[in-house]
Amino acid sequence: MAAPAPAPRQNLLDLDRAALERFCLERGHKPFRARQLLQWIHGRGEADFAAMTDLSKAFRQELEALAQVRVPKVLADNIAPDGTRKWLFALEGGNAVETVFIPETGRGTLCVSSQVGCAVDCAFCATGAQGFNRNLTTGEIVAQLWWATRCLQQQGTAVTNVVFMGMGEPLLNLPNVLPALRLMVDDLGYGLSKRRVTVSTSGIVPAMDRLRDGADVALAVSLHAAEDALRDELVPINRKYPLAALMAACRRYVAATERRMHITFEYVLLGGVNDRPADARALVRLLQDVPAKVNLIPFNPFPGARFVRPAPAQVADFQRQLQSRGLLTTTRRTRGDEIDAACGQLAGQVMARRRRAEARA
Protein backbone atom coordinates (compact mmCIF):
# COMPACT_ATOMS: atom_id res chain seq x y z
CA MET A 1 0.00 0.00 0.00
CA ALA A 2 1.33 3.47 -0.87
CA ALA A 3 2.40 5.68 2.04
CA PRO A 4 -0.06 8.50 2.80
CA ALA A 5 0.88 11.85 1.23
CA PRO A 6 2.55 14.25 3.70
CA ALA A 7 0.29 17.04 5.04
CA PRO A 8 0.73 20.25 3.02
CA ARG A 9 2.93 22.80 4.72
CA GLN A 10 1.11 25.80 6.20
CA ASN A 11 1.67 28.96 4.17
CA LEU A 12 2.54 31.53 6.85
CA LEU A 13 1.42 34.37 4.53
CA ASP A 14 -2.12 33.13 5.23
CA LEU A 15 -1.86 33.97 8.95
CA ASP A 16 -2.42 37.34 10.59
CA ARG A 17 -0.95 38.03 14.04
CA ALA A 18 -3.70 36.23 16.00
CA ALA A 19 -3.58 33.18 13.72
CA LEU A 20 0.22 33.07 13.85
CA GLU A 21 0.10 33.16 17.66
CA ARG A 22 -2.34 30.23 17.60
CA PHE A 23 -0.02 28.38 15.20
CA CYS A 24 2.88 28.82 17.65
CA LEU A 25 0.86 28.04 20.80
CA GLU A 26 -0.54 24.83 19.31
CA ARG A 27 3.06 23.67 18.84
CA GLY A 28 4.16 24.59 22.35
CA HIS A 29 5.84 27.91 21.53
CA LYS A 30 5.32 31.27 23.22
CA PRO A 31 3.30 34.00 21.43
CA PHE A 32 6.38 36.22 21.10
CA ARG A 33 7.66 33.69 18.52
CA ALA A 34 4.73 34.77 16.33
CA ARG A 35 5.78 38.37 16.65
CA GLN A 36 9.33 37.47 15.63
CA LEU A 37 7.97 35.62 12.60
CA LEU A 38 5.81 38.60 11.63
CA GLN A 39 8.84 40.87 11.71
CA TRP A 40 10.98 38.50 9.71
CA ILE A 41 8.40 37.62 7.06
CA HIS A 42 6.58 40.90 6.53
CA GLY A 43 8.81 43.53 8.12
CA ARG A 44 12.03 42.26 6.56
CA GLY A 45 10.66 40.28 3.61
CA GLU A 46 12.45 37.07 4.57
CA ALA A 47 11.11 33.75 3.27
CA ASP A 48 13.99 31.50 4.34
CA PHE A 49 13.62 30.18 7.90
CA ALA A 50 17.36 29.41 8.04
CA ALA A 51 18.05 33.16 7.83
CA MET A 52 15.86 33.95 10.86
CA THR A 53 18.81 33.87 13.20
CA ASP A 54 17.12 34.92 16.45
CA LEU A 55 14.89 31.84 16.34
CA SER A 56 16.29 28.69 17.94
CA LYS A 57 17.75 26.13 15.57
CA ALA A 58 15.17 23.56 16.69
CA PHE A 59 12.28 25.96 15.95
CA ARG A 60 13.70 26.77 12.53
CA GLN A 61 13.95 23.07 11.71
CA GLU A 62 10.39 22.55 12.90
CA LEU A 63 9.23 25.41 10.69
CA GLU A 64 11.03 23.93 7.68
CA ALA A 65 9.05 20.72 8.16
CA LEU A 66 5.64 22.27 8.89
CA ALA A 67 5.46 25.60 7.13
CA GLN A 68 6.61 27.78 4.27
CA VAL A 69 6.38 31.33 2.94
CA ARG A 70 4.78 30.59 -0.40
CA VAL A 71 4.76 33.39 -2.98
CA PRO A 72 3.18 32.84 -6.41
CA LYS A 73 5.56 32.65 -9.34
CA VAL A 74 6.01 35.90 -11.27
CA LEU A 75 5.12 35.43 -14.94
CA ALA A 76 5.80 39.01 -16.02
CA ASP A 77 7.29 42.19 -14.56
CA ASN A 78 6.90 45.30 -16.73
CA ILE A 79 7.84 48.90 -16.06
CA ALA A 80 6.31 51.71 -18.12
CA PRO A 81 8.26 54.87 -18.99
CA ASP A 82 6.32 56.78 -16.30
CA GLY A 83 7.55 54.31 -13.62
CA THR A 84 4.28 52.38 -13.31
CA ARG A 85 5.15 48.75 -12.72
CA LYS A 86 2.97 45.69 -13.25
CA TRP A 87 3.49 42.11 -12.11
CA LEU A 88 1.58 39.11 -13.37
CA PHE A 89 1.43 36.31 -10.79
CA ALA A 90 0.75 32.67 -11.67
CA LEU A 91 -1.76 31.01 -9.33
CA GLU A 92 -2.47 27.38 -8.61
CA GLY A 93 -5.08 26.13 -11.05
CA GLY A 94 -3.61 27.83 -14.12
CA ASN A 95 -4.93 31.36 -13.52
CA ALA A 96 -3.02 34.60 -13.17
CA VAL A 97 -3.69 37.96 -11.51
CA GLU A 98 -2.12 41.36 -11.86
CA THR A 99 -0.75 43.84 -9.35
CA VAL A 100 0.23 47.40 -10.23
CA PHE A 101 2.52 49.89 -8.49
CA ILE A 102 1.93 53.56 -9.28
CA PRO A 103 4.70 55.94 -8.13
CA GLU A 104 3.81 59.57 -7.49
CA THR A 105 5.60 62.43 -5.74
CA GLY A 106 5.70 61.56 -2.05
CA ARG A 107 3.78 58.31 -2.32
CA GLY A 108 3.66 54.92 -4.00
CA THR A 109 0.36 53.11 -4.42
CA LEU A 110 0.01 49.38 -4.87
CA CYS A 111 -3.20 48.21 -6.53
CA VAL A 112 -3.87 44.60 -5.47
CA SER A 113 -6.25 41.92 -6.72
CA SER A 114 -8.57 39.96 -4.42
CA GLN A 115 -10.27 37.43 -6.75
CA VAL A 116 -9.55 35.63 -10.02
CA GLY A 117 -12.03 37.36 -12.29
CA CYS A 118 -15.15 38.98 -10.88
CA ALA A 119 -18.80 37.98 -10.68
CA VAL A 120 -20.19 41.52 -10.44
CA ASP A 121 -19.91 42.07 -14.19
CA CYS A 122 -19.83 45.85 -14.38
CA ALA A 123 -20.59 46.83 -17.95
CA PHE A 124 -17.37 48.82 -18.51
CA CYS A 125 -14.87 46.51 -16.79
CA ALA A 126 -12.24 44.30 -18.43
CA THR A 127 -12.09 42.05 -15.36
CA GLY A 128 -15.85 41.54 -15.17
CA ALA A 129 -15.90 40.62 -18.85
CA GLN A 130 -13.75 37.56 -18.07
CA GLY A 131 -16.17 35.89 -15.63
CA PHE A 132 -15.31 34.54 -12.19
CA ASN A 133 -13.05 31.68 -11.15
CA ARG A 134 -12.23 31.82 -7.44
CA ASN A 135 -11.31 33.89 -4.42
CA LEU A 136 -7.67 34.57 -3.68
CA THR A 137 -6.41 33.19 -0.38
CA THR A 138 -5.12 35.60 2.27
CA GLY A 139 -1.60 34.47 1.38
CA GLU A 140 -2.13 35.20 -2.32
CA ILE A 141 -3.35 38.71 -1.50
CA VAL A 142 -0.55 39.44 0.95
CA ALA A 143 2.06 37.97 -1.40
CA GLN A 144 1.38 40.81 -3.86
CA LEU A 145 2.48 43.36 -1.22
CA TRP A 146 5.30 41.12 0.04
CA TRP A 147 6.76 40.78 -3.43
CA ALA A 148 6.28 44.42 -4.44
CA THR A 149 7.89 45.64 -1.21
CA ARG A 150 10.96 43.50 -1.81
CA CYS A 151 11.33 44.53 -5.47
CA LEU A 152 10.79 48.21 -4.76
CA GLN A 153 13.32 48.25 -1.92
CA GLN A 154 15.95 47.33 -4.48
CA GLN A 155 14.84 50.39 -6.49
CA GLY A 156 15.03 52.59 -3.37
CA THR A 157 11.29 53.16 -3.27
CA ALA A 158 8.42 51.87 -1.14
CA VAL A 159 4.71 51.12 -1.02
CA THR A 160 3.01 53.83 1.07
CA ASN A 161 -0.59 53.10 0.07
CA VAL A 162 -2.54 49.99 -0.87
CA VAL A 163 -5.81 50.04 -2.79
CA PHE A 164 -8.00 46.98 -3.40
CA MET A 165 -8.90 48.08 -6.90
CA GLY A 166 -7.35 45.30 -8.95
CA MET A 167 -9.11 42.20 -10.13
CA GLY A 168 -12.18 41.20 -8.12
CA GLU A 169 -14.75 42.54 -5.66
CA PRO A 170 -12.95 42.43 -2.27
CA LEU A 171 -16.14 42.42 -0.23
CA LEU A 172 -17.21 39.15 -1.86
CA ASN A 173 -14.02 37.64 -0.41
CA LEU A 174 -14.12 39.23 3.03
CA PRO A 175 -12.97 36.18 5.10
CA ASN A 176 -9.65 36.22 3.21
CA VAL A 177 -9.43 39.99 2.74
CA LEU A 178 -9.83 40.88 6.44
CA PRO A 179 -6.69 39.01 7.68
CA ALA A 180 -4.75 40.53 4.76
CA LEU A 181 -5.89 44.01 5.82
CA ARG A 182 -4.90 43.32 9.41
CA LEU A 183 -1.37 42.33 8.29
CA MET A 184 -1.09 45.46 6.17
CA VAL A 185 -1.83 47.78 9.11
CA ASP A 186 -0.03 45.69 11.77
CA ASP A 187 3.04 47.51 13.15
CA LEU A 188 5.01 44.27 12.98
CA GLY A 189 3.67 43.55 9.48
CA TYR A 190 3.70 46.35 6.90
CA GLY A 191 2.80 49.13 9.34
CA LEU A 192 0.61 51.06 6.89
CA SER A 193 -1.77 53.68 8.29
CA LYS A 194 -5.46 52.73 8.13
CA ARG A 195 -6.02 55.86 6.08
CA ARG A 196 -3.58 54.58 3.48
CA VAL A 197 -5.24 51.23 2.91
CA THR A 198 -8.40 51.51 0.83
CA VAL A 199 -10.95 48.85 0.00
CA SER A 200 -12.98 49.60 -3.10
CA THR A 201 -16.41 48.04 -3.44
CA SER A 202 -19.16 48.06 -6.01
CA GLY A 203 -21.61 48.22 -3.07
CA ILE A 204 -21.99 44.88 -1.28
CA VAL A 205 -24.01 46.51 1.49
CA PRO A 206 -24.01 43.83 4.26
CA ALA A 207 -20.26 43.29 3.83
CA MET A 208 -19.60 47.05 4.15
CA ASP A 209 -20.85 46.82 7.74
CA ARG A 210 -18.67 43.77 8.40
CA LEU A 211 -15.62 45.52 6.92
CA ARG A 212 -16.18 48.50 9.21
CA ASP A 213 -16.33 46.21 12.26
CA GLY A 214 -13.37 44.08 11.17
CA ALA A 215 -10.79 46.49 9.78
CA ASP A 216 -11.75 50.20 9.87
CA VAL A 217 -9.71 51.08 6.78
CA ALA A 218 -10.56 53.68 4.14
CA LEU A 219 -13.47 52.94 1.84
CA ALA A 220 -14.00 53.67 -1.84
CA VAL A 221 -17.25 53.02 -3.65
CA SER A 222 -17.41 52.29 -7.36
CA LEU A 223 -20.42 54.46 -8.07
CA HIS A 224 -20.43 55.32 -11.80
CA ALA A 225 -24.07 56.50 -11.82
CA ALA A 226 -26.18 58.59 -9.45
CA GLU A 227 -29.58 57.21 -10.38
CA ASP A 228 -30.80 53.64 -10.02
CA ALA A 229 -31.96 53.12 -13.62
CA LEU A 230 -28.52 53.84 -15.09
CA ARG A 231 -26.60 52.16 -12.24
CA ASP A 232 -28.68 49.01 -12.68
CA GLU A 233 -27.21 48.84 -16.19
CA LEU A 234 -23.62 49.77 -15.39
CA VAL A 235 -23.17 48.04 -12.02
CA PRO A 236 -25.66 45.15 -11.92
CA ILE A 237 -25.25 44.56 -8.17
CA ASN A 238 -27.28 47.78 -7.84
CA ARG A 239 -30.43 45.76 -8.55
CA LYS A 240 -29.80 43.91 -5.30
CA TYR A 241 -28.44 46.83 -3.25
CA PRO A 242 -29.87 50.03 -4.76
CA LEU A 243 -28.53 53.51 -4.14
CA ALA A 244 -30.66 54.27 -1.07
CA ALA A 245 -29.31 51.18 0.73
CA LEU A 246 -25.77 51.88 -0.51
CA MET A 247 -25.76 55.48 0.69
CA ALA A 248 -27.20 54.46 4.07
CA ALA A 249 -24.33 51.96 4.44
CA CYS A 250 -21.85 54.73 3.52
CA ARG A 251 -23.27 57.00 6.23
CA ARG A 252 -23.01 54.17 8.79
CA TYR A 253 -19.41 53.55 7.72
CA VAL A 254 -18.40 57.18 8.15
CA ALA A 255 -20.19 57.49 11.50
CA ALA A 256 -18.41 54.43 12.90
CA THR A 257 -14.85 55.05 11.72
CA GLU A 258 -12.51 56.60 14.25
CA ARG A 259 -11.76 59.76 12.34
CA ARG A 260 -14.89 60.15 10.21
CA MET A 261 -12.88 59.48 7.07
CA HIS A 262 -14.07 60.70 3.68
CA ILE A 263 -15.41 58.06 1.35
CA THR A 264 -13.96 58.16 -2.15
CA PHE A 265 -16.55 57.67 -4.88
CA GLU A 266 -15.03 56.32 -8.08
CA TYR A 267 -16.84 57.45 -11.21
CA VAL A 268 -15.73 56.06 -14.57
CA LEU A 269 -16.73 58.65 -17.17
CA LEU A 270 -18.33 57.00 -20.20
CA GLY A 271 -18.78 59.29 -23.18
CA GLY A 272 -22.46 60.20 -23.73
CA VAL A 273 -23.64 57.78 -21.00
CA ASN A 274 -22.99 59.29 -17.56
CA ASP A 275 -21.12 62.53 -18.32
CA ARG A 276 -24.04 64.88 -19.01
CA PRO A 277 -24.88 68.00 -16.91
CA ALA A 278 -27.93 66.15 -15.49
CA ASP A 279 -25.60 63.37 -14.30
CA ALA A 280 -23.39 65.92 -12.52
CA ARG A 281 -26.42 67.46 -10.79
CA ALA A 282 -27.70 64.04 -9.71
CA LEU A 283 -24.26 63.16 -8.32
CA VAL A 284 -24.13 66.32 -6.24
CA ARG A 285 -27.63 65.61 -4.87
CA LEU A 286 -26.75 62.01 -4.01
CA LEU A 287 -23.56 62.87 -2.11
CA GLN A 288 -24.77 65.97 -0.30
CA ASP A 289 -24.88 64.44 3.19
CA VAL A 290 -21.80 62.16 3.06
CA PRO A 291 -18.18 63.34 3.54
CA ALA A 292 -17.22 62.56 -0.02
CA LYS A 293 -14.43 62.90 -2.50
CA VAL A 294 -15.16 62.07 -6.13
CA ASN A 295 -12.48 60.49 -8.29
CA LEU A 296 -13.31 60.80 -11.97
CA ILE A 297 -11.75 58.14 -14.19
CA PRO A 298 -11.97 58.68 -17.95
CA PHE A 299 -12.89 55.28 -19.40
CA ASN A 300 -9.92 53.29 -20.66
CA PRO A 301 -11.18 51.31 -23.69
CA PHE A 302 -10.33 47.61 -24.02
CA PRO A 303 -10.98 45.23 -26.93
CA GLY A 304 -14.71 44.51 -27.22
CA ALA A 305 -15.78 47.40 -24.95
CA ARG A 306 -19.02 49.14 -25.94
CA PHE A 307 -18.17 52.53 -24.41
CA VAL A 308 -15.92 55.41 -25.43
CA ARG A 309 -13.70 57.71 -23.43
CA PRO A 310 -15.04 61.28 -23.30
CA ALA A 311 -12.93 64.06 -24.79
CA PRO A 312 -10.60 65.79 -22.29
CA ALA A 313 -12.68 68.98 -22.49
CA GLN A 314 -15.79 67.02 -21.52
CA VAL A 315 -13.98 65.48 -18.54
CA ALA A 316 -12.77 68.90 -17.40
CA ASP A 317 -16.26 70.33 -17.78
CA PHE A 318 -17.82 67.52 -15.72
CA GLN A 319 -15.23 68.10 -12.99
CA ARG A 320 -15.95 71.85 -13.02
CA GLN A 321 -19.66 71.21 -12.61
CA LEU A 322 -19.05 69.13 -9.49
CA GLN A 323 -16.50 71.51 -8.02
CA SER A 324 -18.67 74.57 -8.59
CA ARG A 325 -21.32 72.88 -6.43
CA GLY A 326 -18.79 72.29 -3.64
CA LEU A 327 -17.90 68.64 -4.28
CA LEU A 328 -14.24 67.77 -3.77
CA THR A 329 -13.30 66.21 -7.13
CA THR A 330 -10.15 64.92 -8.75
CA THR A 331 -9.55 63.33 -12.13
CA ARG A 332 -7.34 60.27 -12.25
CA ARG A 333 -4.46 60.74 -14.59
CA THR A 334 -4.17 57.67 -16.77
CA ARG A 335 -0.94 55.96 -15.82
CA GLY A 336 0.94 53.17 -17.47
CA ASP A 337 -1.15 53.05 -20.64
CA GLU A 338 1.80 51.34 -22.26
CA ILE A 339 1.39 48.36 -19.97
CA ASP A 340 -2.39 48.53 -19.74
CA ALA A 341 -2.33 49.34 -16.04
CA ALA A 342 -5.19 51.69 -15.19
CA CYS A 343 -7.21 50.22 -12.31
CA GLY A 344 -10.35 48.50 -13.52
CA GLN A 345 -8.27 47.36 -16.48
CA LEU A 346 -6.48 44.61 -14.64
CA ALA A 347 -7.05 41.45 -16.54
CA GLY A 348 -4.69 38.59 -15.90
CA GLN A 349 -5.75 35.20 -17.17
CA VAL A 350 -9.04 33.79 -15.97
CA MET A 351 -10.40 30.38 -16.69
CA ALA A 352 -14.00 31.15 -15.78
CA ARG A 353 -15.55 28.34 -13.80
CA ARG A 354 -18.82 30.11 -13.34
CA ARG A 355 -20.70 32.27 -15.75
CA ARG A 356 -21.25 35.72 -14.41
CA ALA A 357 -25.04 35.66 -14.15
CA GLU A 358 -24.89 32.33 -12.34
CA ALA A 359 -22.24 33.62 -9.93
CA ARG A 360 -24.25 36.77 -9.22
CA ALA A 361 -27.34 34.76 -8.39
Ligand code: SF4
Ligand atom coordinates in the same frame (compact mmCIF):
# COMPACT_ATOMS: atom_id res chain seq x y z
S1 SF4 B 1 -15.42 47.15 -11.65
FE1 SF4 B 1 -14.78 45.93 -9.87
S2 SF4 B 1 -16.72 45.02 -9.14
FE2 SF4 B 1 -17.12 45.71 -11.22
S3 SF4 B 1 -16.73 43.89 -12.52
FE3 SF4 B 1 -14.83 45.11 -12.42
S4 SF4 B 1 -13.62 44.20 -10.76
FE4 SF4 B 1 -15.77 43.51 -10.52
